[in-house]
Structure formats: structure tokens, C-alpha cells
Amino acid sequence: MDFLLYLALVPALGVTAQWLAWRTKLPSILLLLLFGVCLGHFVVQPDSLLAQLTGGDETAGPNILFPLVSLSVAIIMFEGGLTLKLSELRESGSSSLRLCTVGALLAFIGNTLAIHFILGFVWHLSFLLGAILVVTGPTVIGPLLRQVKPSRRVASTLKWEGIVIDPIGAVLAVLVYEELVLAQSTPHLAGALKSLLITTAIGVGLGVLGGALLTQALRRYWVPDHLHGVAALSLALLLFALANMVAHESGLIVVTVLGIWLTNQKHFDVEHIIELKENLRTLLIGCLFIVLGSRVQLSDLATIGMPGIGLILALIFIVRPLSVYISLLRSPLNYREQTFIAGLAPRGIVAAAVSSVFALSMESRTDLNIPGADQLATVTFLVIIGTVAVYGIAAAPLARLLKLADESSRGVLIAGADVWVRDFAHELKEAGFPVLLVDTNYNKVSQARMAGLRAECANILNEHAREDLDLSGIGRLLAMTPNDEVNSLALRECRTMFDSSRLYQLTFKSKNMAGRRGLTKNLMGRELFGEGLTFTRLSEMHAAGATLKTTKLTESFTFADFQDKYGEVPTVLCAITSEGALNINTVDAPLVPAAGQTILALVGTTPVPDKHAVKATKKRPESDATESTASDSAQADSGDDGSSDSNGREGAAS
Known part of the structure; x- marks a missing residue:
């Protein structure tokens, strides 16, 4: 196949898969992976095309592909950080912190035990894969939350966990790889903690520094409006690369912190920056899963067989519930909310990218000779496909069973509360549709409430007011x-x-x-x-x-x-x-x-x-x-x- 045709085919298939997901209500990541696997099986693998492009060098494909994958993941994580509002932590801060610390540690231990005893991997490789599978994948959780629309507290908790735990899992995997896999001996706890502190300090420090510098540049109008988006993106990629040169995988921390800093500062509006990143993220997610999925062969997936299915079931029904229930013990979340969180932990693009990078690194190290290392990326993709399929299908029914989400978002948000609008809203309510009226006139809101309608005295144009609205079950807006x-x-x-x-x-x-x-x-x-x-x-x-x-x-x-x-x-x-x-x-x-x-x-x-x-x-x-x-x-x-x-x-x- 011509390399130009392949480059054009990847985004076309990515958009097609996401369009089909929208039409069929299936998880988009699942269709993207299936499209990618079929592309690699029936058409061609990207590595061979890249090798042709670079004169037949078989190592050139991965050497070019994975830096591009890393930069793409950085953009996705940067966009994820831009969606994290610190105001959300009032309701979900304690629960998110527990999931990203105690929950991550329990998941790491549970993943490792399941991989070792079910797949039979040696302990070194089990620890490495267990660390990689700690991440939960915001690229999958985000679309699922938009589809299911659970309660605001649950959605906020899952969103924070999905984004923050990705750099945590990546850094944990690096520590395991350097201290355990490469050393081929018992790790030194002091050395691991030192590496962790250095990586975290570099990531957080560069992220805060980059955010402060960009904020000053934009608020002082040193950068024209039409360059805001590309300037933020360029800075994020530069800091990502610099951080990774100093401490491996600290770049993911940098871009996440940079995104959180920008979206929570009060000096200028970042809406136009977020819009650029959202469109870019959608394109990159489609392309990444198609390309990485095309590197996985169906024959490799088949060789894992029933132990692979057993691993998926263990991660879904044993490891995730135990880590969630234990870490959220005595938390503000009730049992129904904890159960829904325990039933949602799909793996996504970060797990795929990190596992592929480590698999390539171990393939190039002939001195390691670790049994099963060649199956690292294959098992990861199998877990991604399995968890996305199960959680994607079961998330909505589980939310309805736990009464945490409306079945079809039938409700209506109405801007305005004049007398005829209230009568209209009352008829909708009597017909069984949830209705929420929003108006800045307290007299109108009071009369709506006296008529038995849900009404809030707020400005629909105010971002903070919109964030405080309980929109569970609401699926459309009528500006009246x-x-x-x-x-x-x-x-x-x-x-x-x-x-x-x-x-x-x-x-x-x-x-x-x-x-x-x-x-x-x-x-x-x-x-x-x-x-x-x-x-x-x-x-x-x-x-x-x-x-x-x-x-x-x-x-x-x-x-x-x-x-x-x-x-x-x-x-x-x-x-x-x-x-x-x-x-x-x-x-x-x-x-x-x-x-x-x-x-x-x-x-x-x-x-x-x-x-x-x-x-x-x-x-x-x-x-x-x-x-x-x-x-x-x-x-x-x-x-x-x-x-x-x-x-x-x-x-x-x-």
C-alpha cells in the first residue's frame, strides 16, 4: 500500500468509527480498535510502511511512530487537564484523592497478582503490566459519562480519577521498569522513592512554571488572539519533551498540570483554546487507536486464549471493586455511587501507548530475555478491548439500576420563566418530562416554584452558575x-x-x-x-x-x-x-x-x-x-x- 494512502485512510477510518459509535450508541474506542486490528490484519502494518519510507530499515517504523504517539498522548492529556475545574473538588475532592492514591496502590497489587497467577507471567513482567493497567483511560470514560449522564458528584469523581491517574500509572510503570525489570533484582525502596519525588517535582514544577508564564503573556497581550491556541499547544509539547528528557514520563504530569492551571486562572478566557484542543483530541484519538490497533495481530490475541478472558474478568469483577470499596470506605459517596464507580474502569490510549513503548524497549534489549515480554502490548490491547466492551455495554444499565442517571435524558432546560413559559413547563412536567427553569428574576422563579416546578435563580450565561445546575436527566435546552x-x-x-x-x-x-x-x-x-x-x-x-x-x-x-x-x-x-x-x-x-x-x-x-x-x-x-x-x-x-x-x-x- 502507498504510504500516502495509508496516512489518509487512518483519519478517515477514525472518523467513520466515531460516527458509527454515535449512530449505534456503542463505545467509540471499541469500534476504533476493531477498525485498527482489521486494518493491520487485512491491509498492512504501519511499521512496514515507515520502513519503506526510510529506506527499508525495520527499526525506523517504531522509532518514528512512538515519538509521534507520545506527543499525541501529551495533547490528549493537556486537553484533559483543561477540563478539570478545581471547584468540582468541593464534592469529589476527597473521593478522587483516595482513588488516585490508595485505590491506585490496591489496583497495582491486584493487577499484579491476577497477571502472575492467571497468565503465568514472571513477577518482574507482572509488576510492570500491573502498573500499566492502573490507568483507567479518560478517552473512554469521557464519552461514556456523556452518554450515561450520571449524577454530578459521580461524574466529577470519575473524570478527575481518569485524568489524574494516567500520569500516576505511567510514572509507576517507569519506576517498576527501571528499578525492577532492568535491574533484574530486588528493588531498593529508597531509590524508587527518590525517583518518584524527582519525577513528580519536575512534572509539577515545569507545569506550574509554564502555566504562570503563559498566563502572564496572554493577560499582557503579548500574544495575539489568533495565536492563543497554537501557543498553548506548542508550549505544552515543548515542556513535555523537556521534562521527559530529565525524568521519563514526567511529561504527562507537566501537560496535565499546565492544563489545570490554565483552565482555573481568572485572568482570561480559555474557551477558544479548549475548542481547538477538543477538535484535535477527537482526531488524535481516532488516529492513535487505528494505528496502534493495526500493530496487533489477531493471531497474537488468539494465542492468549482463555487465560486472557480470565484476566479481564478478574480485573472487572474482583480487582476494581475491591480497590474502590476499600479506598472509598467512609467517604462522602454512598453505596450506590461507589458501586457505579466500581463498575467503570475502562483502559484507554495511555495504557496502549505506554505498553507499546515498553514492549519496544524490551525487544531492543537482548540482555533482558524476559519470558512473555513479547506479549506485553498484546495483553494490554486485549484488556482494553475487553474492558471497553464490558463497561461500554453495562455502564448505562448499571446507572439506571442504581438510579444514578435518567434512562434517556428526556428532560428540558428552559431559559426564561415568564407566565406563558411557566404554563408550558407545567404541561411538560405533567406529561412526565423533567423540567428545569432558569431565570435571573427572583419573582418569576418564586412563582414557578410555587407552581411546583424546578426553578433556579441564575444567569444562564454565567459559567459558574451553569456548573452548579443539576442537569441529570436533562437532554435539551429551550431559550425562551x-x-x-x-x-x-x-x-x-x-x-x-x-x-x-x-x-x-x-x-x-x-x-x-x-x-x-x-x-x-x-x-x-x-x-x-x-x-x-x-x-x-x-x-x-x-x-x-x-x-x-x-x-x-x-x-x-x-x-x-x-x-x-x-x-x-x-x-x-x-x-x-x-x-x-x-x-x-x-x-x-x-x-x-x-x-x-x-x-x-x-x-x-x-x-x-x-x-x-x-x-x-x-x-x-x-x-x-x-x-x-x-x-x-x-x-x-x-x-x-x-x-x-x-x-x-x-x-x-x-
């Missing part, structure tokens, strides 16, 4: 404030929390539809309910007497009968299918109510004409000025919390 700008900004700020297909907002007012002073369509999410149904129009309809009705359609009572009953065209807001799924009526996908569905519609009055739209069609400059003044005045009176005339009547009534 009177302010078009707030609605658009809310969707942009929440785009990392929800898929773009589940971000909705009310259509723009006429003054924002066109013109240089208006908002552009690319700032919008999916337009709610129908053309021209702005907040003002819906409020006027509701104030004029329109009510929200939930009606079950049948073969004998069709949507046409529903229309005849009310004598006018109803405004259908959403429909509930016979399977219980909620379908929102939007401009891009109008609903066609059918028998078996339950529709929620605004009925009882003829829609009030949009006076602003009428003025706009006349195209008279003075009307435009009047419209702008009136609208801007109303928004100025209401503020960002979206108070309006209807709310004034509401307040008087209350």
Missing part, C-alpha cells in the same frame, strides 16, 4: 427569554453541554431579522414553534386568552377534529409519540400530528398579528425608528432577566 441576544448567547454558551440538534430558541423579533443592527441567522439555534412566533407574539396570544392544551390524538379524534373543535388553527408547540419521546415543533422540521401522539398546543384565540412585522413590511423609516425605540425601551426596562408588560401584570396579580 424576551431577549433575542440572551437566547442566542445562551445557546452558544451551552453548546458543549448539548448536541446542536437539541438547542432551540424563539425566533428573532422583526428588528433582529435583517438590517445592520440585527442578529445574523448563524447565531440562532433551531427556531421554535413556527415562523413569526416571537416571544412578544406568544405573550400577546397568552394574555389575550389563549391556553395550553395537552390532547391525545386517536383514530376517532384526529388532528382535523382537534382543529374543528376549536374553530381555528392551533399553534402546536410539541408532540409526544406513542413511545414517550418528545418532539419539538421547529421551523426546520414542522410537526405533522398523527394518531397515537399527544400534542401540546396553544389554543383559544386567533393569533395576534405581529405589529412589528407589519411595520417592517411597510418599510417606512419612521416606523423602523419607532419599533426600535419601543423594543429597546422594553428591553431596557426588563433587563437581561426578560421582564415585560405581561410580567408587570403578573406581578400586580401576585
Whole structure:
């Protein structure tokens, strides 16, 4: 195969595997590994192509491949550090610390014993592989948490453990390799502790130093905005390489600490840096698993046989539960939360990369002659495939069984709490959908709570306020404030929390539809309910007497009968299918109510004409000025919390 074709095929297969995972709800890492193994078995191995590229030298393939793999892992760990908020430690700090210390030590011991007695590896190799398998793989845990959506405390604990324990496992593996495997003798505890302290000090020190320097450079505007992302990435890779030159695998500590430093400083926004790393991470994960998976031969996996399956079962059902329950004894987490954590420990890219590097190193050392060393990477990949498959399939049912997650994230987050919005939310709640209202107006929030609705007085645009919201069971956002700008900004700020297909907002007012002073369509999410149904129009309809009705359609009572009953065209807001799924009526996908569905519609009055739209069609400059003044005045009176005339009547009534 041509090397250029191989390079193009790897990312294409990576994206395809992740797309299939999204469509089938299967763990993406599992499909990536399967694609990689098939590529290596049926097409070609990357080492041979790299050897051809470098003149036929068979050692050139691994020598080029693994530095690239190491740098890619560094980028993934840097991005992982950028997701770690210190504020999360209020709930999960104690539990995460225990899992990364006591839990890691217990896992190391349990892994070693299982490998030695099940696979029959010598003790030196068992200790090395046991250290490598301590890591749990944030590249796998992250997608699983997004899919399962467990409680916030559990998700935070697993995220911190998955990212922090990776450099810990890598450093532990280095210590075992240097002090036990290479020495081929009983290790000196004092020497191991000294190496551990040096590695940790170098990693943390360089990470903090790099974070402080980059923070100063960005806050003093020494770096232009368009170079922020690449500057942070370049610094992370440089520090990673320098740290590894001084102390092997300390680079993973450096990039993790650098990411944590940047995301928790308060001097500048790192959102644009995170966006770059997220896209790069997705591409790198796909490519790495395809390439590393292609180096594993199916025949090698088959030679391990039943002992390999026995090892996977022991790690899943014995080692992980014991290490979690013992380390979390008397912790703030309850038994159900501990059980879910005990049932989620997939291995990922760090384990694959580290094991491959050590396998290559031992292959080049003819003086070691350790039985089973050639199976190190193969066993690691088998464990990765097995744990990803089991945990990926069992995580969601386990969370539902333990009542830690909603089955399908059916709930709705609504920005805004005006009177008609509260009525809409009440109907959704009565239909069995979890609803959370968010508004900055305490009076509206209080009335929502008195109506039996979950409501929080918070600014949806505030990052810290969003982090404090309990979004378990919430799967979509409806921005329904009177302010078009707030609605658009809310969707942009929440785009990392929800898929773009589940971000909705009310259509723009006429003054924002066109013109240089208006908002552009690319700032919008999916337009709610129908053309021209702005907040003002819906409020006027509701104030004029329109009510929200939930009606079950049948073969004998069709949507046409529903229309005849009310004598006018109803405004259908959403429909509930016979399977219980909620379908929102939007401009891009109008609903066609059918028998078996339950529709929620605004009925009882003829829609009030949009006076602003009428003025706009006349195209008279003075009307435009009047419209702008009136609208801007109303928004100025209401503020960002979206108070309006209807709310004034509401307040008087209350």
C-alpha cells in the first residue's frame, strides 16, 4: 500500500468509527480498535510502511511512530487537564484523592497478582503490566459519562480519577521498569522513592512554571488572539519533551498540570483554546487507536486464549471493586455511587501507548530475555478491548439500576420563566418530562416554584452558575427569554453541554431579522414553534386568552377534529409519540400530528398579528425608528432577566 494512502485512510477510518459509535450508541474506542486490528490484519502494518519510507530499515517504523504517539498522548492529556475545574473538588475532592492514591496502590497489587497467577507471567513482567493497567483511560470514560449522564458528584469523581491517574500509572510503570525489570533484582525502596519525588517535582514544577508564564503573556497581550491556541499547544509539547528528557514520563504530569492551571486562572478566557484542543483530541484519538490497533495481530490475541478472558474478568469483577470499596470506605459517596464507580474502569490510549513503548524497549534489549515480554502490548490491547466492551455495554444499565442517571435524558432546560413559559413547563412536567427553569428574576422563579416546578435563580450565561445546575436527566435546552441576544448567547454558551440538534430558541423579533443592527441567522439555534412566533407574539396570544392544551390524538379524534373543535388553527408547540419521546415543533422540521401522539398546543384565540412585522413590511423609516425605540425601551426596562408588560401584570396579580 502507498504510504500516502495509508496516512489518509487512518483519519478517515477514525472518523467513520466515531460516527458509527454515535449512530449505534456503542463505545467509540471499541469500534476504533476493531477498525485498527482489521486494518493491520487485512491491509498492512504501519511499521512496514515507515520502513519503506526510510529506506527499508525495520527499526525506523517504531522509532518514528512512538515519538509521534507520545506527543499525541501529551495533547490528549493537556486537553484533559483543561477540563478539570478545581471547584468540582468541593464534592469529589476527597473521593478522587483516595482513588488516585490508595485505590491506585490496591489496583497495582491486584493487577499484579491476577497477571502472575492467571497468565503465568514472571513477577518482574507482572509488576510492570500491573502498573500499566492502573490507568483507567479518560478517552473512554469521557464519552461514556456523556452518554450515561450520571449524577454530578459521580461524574466529577470519575473524570478527575481518569485524568489524574494516567500520569500516576505511567510514572509507576517507569519506576517498576527501571528499578525492577532492568535491574533484574530486588528493588531498593529508597531509590524508587527518590525517583518518584524527582519525577513528580519536575512534572509539577515545569507545569506550574509554564502555566504562570503563559498566563502572564496572554493577560499582557503579548500574544495575539489568533495565536492563543497554537501557543498553548506548542508550549505544552515543548515542556513535555523537556521534562521527559530529565525524568521519563514526567511529561504527562507537566501537560496535565499546565492544563489545570490554565483552565482555573481568572485572568482570561480559555474557551477558544479548549475548542481547538477538543477538535484535535477527537482526531488524535481516532488516529492513535487505528494505528496502534493495526500493530496487533489477531493471531497474537488468539494465542492468549482463555487465560486472557480470565484476566479481564478478574480485573472487572474482583480487582476494581475491591480497590474502590476499600479506598472509598467512609467517604462522602454512598453505596450506590461507589458501586457505579466500581463498575467503570475502562483502559484507554495511555495504557496502549505506554505498553507499546515498553514492549519496544524490551525487544531492543537482548540482555533482558524476559519470558512473555513479547506479549506485553498484546495483553494490554486485549484488556482494553475487553474492558471497553464490558463497561461500554453495562455502564448505562448499571446507572439506571442504581438510579444514578435518567434512562434517556428526556428532560428540558428552559431559559426564561415568564407566565406563558411557566404554563408550558407545567404541561411538560405533567406529561412526565423533567423540567428545569432558569431565570435571573427572583419573582418569576418564586412563582414557578410555587407552581411546583424546578426553578433556579441564575444567569444562564454565567459559567459558574451553569456548573452548579443539576442537569441529570436533562437532554435539551429551550431559550425562551424576551431577549433575542440572551437566547442566542445562551445557546452558544451551552453548546458543549448539548448536541446542536437539541438547542432551540424563539425566533428573532422583526428588528433582529435583517438590517445592520440585527442578529445574523448563524447565531440562532433551531427556531421554535413556527415562523413569526416571537416571544412578544406568544405573550400577546397568552394574555389575550389563549391556553395550553395537552390532547391525545386517536383514530376517532384526529388532528382535523382537534382543529374543528376549536374553530381555528392551533399553534402546536410539541408532540409526544406513542413511545414517550418528545418532539419539538421547529421551523426546520414542522410537526405533522398523527394518531397515537399527544400534542401540546396553544389554543383559544386567533393569533395576534405581529405589529412589528407589519411595520417592517411597510418599510417606512419612521416606523423602523419607532419599533426600535419601543423594543429597546422594553428591553431596557426588563433587563437581561426578560421582564415585560405581561410580567408587570403578573406581578400586580401576585
